[in-house]
Amino acid sequence: MKKHLAVLAATAVLGVTSAFAANPFSDVTPQDWAYQAVAQLASQGIVNGYPDGTFKGQQNITRYEMAQMVAKALVRQDRVDAEQNAIINRLANEFSAELNNLGVRVSTLENKVGNFAFTGDARLRYQNAKNEDTNTYKSKFDYRARVQFDATVNDNTKAVVRVATEKEFGQNDKDNTTKASVDHVYVQHNFGKYATATAGRQDLMIGNGLVYDDYFEGAVGTVGTDKLNASVAYGYLQGGSYLAEGQAEPTDLGGIDRKTNAQLSVYQLNYMPTEKVTVKGFYADVHEKGINNVYGTSLDLKLGKKVWVGGEYAKQETKGAAGEAWTAGVGYGEADMAKAGTWGAKVQYFDLKQASPVVSNTWNLNDQNRNYRGYLATVDYTVAKNVGLSAYATFDSKTQAKKDNNLPEYYRAELNYKF
Structure with a gap:
């Protein structure tokens, strides 16, 4: 499953169309672990991209957008399997500062320290x-x-x-x-x-x-x-x-x-x-x-x-x-x-x-x-x-x-x- 998602994401970045889905994060490099994690969650319907289809990797605005997506994923955390839950937790830890700056009050974040x-x-x-x-x-x-x-x-x-x-x-x-x-x-x-x-x-x-x-x-x-x-x-x-x-x-x-x-x-x-x-x-x-x-x-x-x-x-x-x-x-x-x-x-x-x-x-x-x-x-x-x-x-x-x-x-x- 992971290999399939990686291939799907890579082909989308190169502009190759797919029968399954277009790449929703065309401005993020596939080498970024956050890109791979969010792409996997997106393919499984846990998070969604923005209407313009862009998602810019390491810039502040990108981390801001990422935090919004992670917040949406956290709301659905009680309906995901163990593998998806682990991915969401890792993303939440990575973008916890941005979530706090956005004023996102998510109970599952408030009792987390590191991992x-x-x-x-x-x-x-x-x-x-x-x-x-x-x-x-x-x-x-x-x-x-x-x-x-x-x-x-x-x-x-x-x-x-x-x-x-x-x-x-x-x-x-x-x-x-x-x-x-x-x-x-x-x-x-x-x-x-x-x-x-x-x-x-x-x-x-x-x-x-x-x-x-x-x-x-x-x-x-x-x-x-x-x-x-x-x-x-x-x-x-x-x-x-x-x-x-x-x-x-x-x-x-x-x-x-x-x-x-x-x-x-x-x-x-x-x-x-x-x-x-x-x-x-x-x-x-x-x-x-x-x-x-x-x-x-x-x-x-x-x-x-x-x-x-x-x-x-x-x-x-x-x-x-x-x-x-x-x-x-x-x-x-x-x-x-x-x-x-x-x-x-x-x-x-x-x-x-x-x-x-x-x-x-x-x-x-x-x-x-x-x-x-x-x-x-x-x-x-x-x-x-x-x-x-x-x-x-x-x-x-x-x-x-x-x-x-x-x-x-x-x-x-x-x-x-x-x-």
């Missing part, structure tokens, strides 16, 4: 958390803050580091300081438009999040489009717990010691035949003695514009139903952090058997990963742009036993900020 982009989030949370030592529940406030640094290495590669801190209100530290940790550090490379590889410490969601949605150390490769894509992950789980065959208690998979973390390969296939139907399937090959492999599938349906129904099923490769886990639910509306006043609500039922393959699920359920059945109600509301309020509550929570099986209910409320 770095900065984003982050903060959370205030109130919940009744389980004390594993006493097996009792206690209500508490805690907070979390995270800052992510995205560095553009080249047009196809970026490096990401995220620093996070989390603490319970009133929690005593020996040195009275709040400690930060690096919870994300990875490198991502795009091989054209349809293949991506990521290596390092990152998030991994298996299926729709019933089995695992937590930190992961390893490599993930993805091939395909939004409609149909496949991925392979190989590495180590970094969160949650897993019940090995024959064990009465789960194996702890927390921490960063790879000797105690589950090593596995995960194969996933996602298919979206229409905008209202999404089907996913996965197979997790666990490379640990005594821990069975896991497979599962999920289905999401949109009924009209507001109603959602969906569910997920997962099972260990064991006989009988002891290794099964499933959830099903219905929802109405959807909260969008970019649009104040939007909201959504869901009710889901969970049935997690005694040997359930759930390790660290999306909904947290206060670490109820097995021997659990009950309902979860969720409400999300966008208070203001980039400020969201979420509330969770379980009800009718029970163990799988038929008698004396009631469990304490779990609840939490969160105020989330994005910046």
Whole structure:
């Protein structure tokens, strides 16, 4: 694609007509990287030239015109692929001074320094958390803050580091300081438009999040489009717990010691035949003695514009139903952090058997990963742009036993900020 664009641009500069398009920047030399970048974006419909068909390379007026084009490209940045996004970011960095002089207020520029982009989030949370030592529940406030640094290495590669801190209100530290940790550090490379590889410490969601949605150390490769894509992950789980065959208690998979973390390969296939139907399937090959492999599938349906129904099923490769886990639910509306006043609500039922393959699920359920059945109600509301309020509550929570099986209910409320 790049070679084709370069030939197209060169022939246009020489005055050779083309069946595809005339050169919109006839006064810019093809040796200029900015010329090549803008020509590529123009051929893909991201930016447009001026009516007179001129674009003068290094003169002040040219940089002024370039800044106007970059500003237009930035407005469309949420609708481009990773390769185009990297090109736009590089152009924005190059012409940031001109954009400022033009008075262009583009939020994606204001948090950039050189090749770095900065984003982050903060959370205030109130919940009744389980004390594993006493097996009792206690209500508490805690907070979390995270800052992510995205560095553009080249047009196809970026490096990401995220620093996070989390603490319970009133929690005593020996040195009275709040400690930060690096919870994300990875490198991502795009091989054209349809293949991506990521290596390092990152998030991994298996299926729709019933089995695992937590930190992961390893490599993930993805091939395909939004409609149909496949991925392979190989590495180590970094969160949650897993019940090995024959064990009465789960194996702890927390921490960063790879000797105690589950090593596995995960194969996933996602298919979206229409905008209202999404089907996913996965197979997790666990490379640990005594821990069975896991497979599962999920289905999401949109009924009209507001109603959602969906569910997920997962099972260990064991006989009988002891290794099964499933959830099903219905929802109405959807909260969008970019649009104040939007909201959504869901009710889901969970049935997690005694040997359930759930390790660290999306909904947290206060670490109820097995021997659990009950309902979860969720409400999300966008208070203001980039400020969201979420509330969770379980009800009718029970163990799988038929008698004396009631469990304490779990609840939490969160105020989330994005910046």
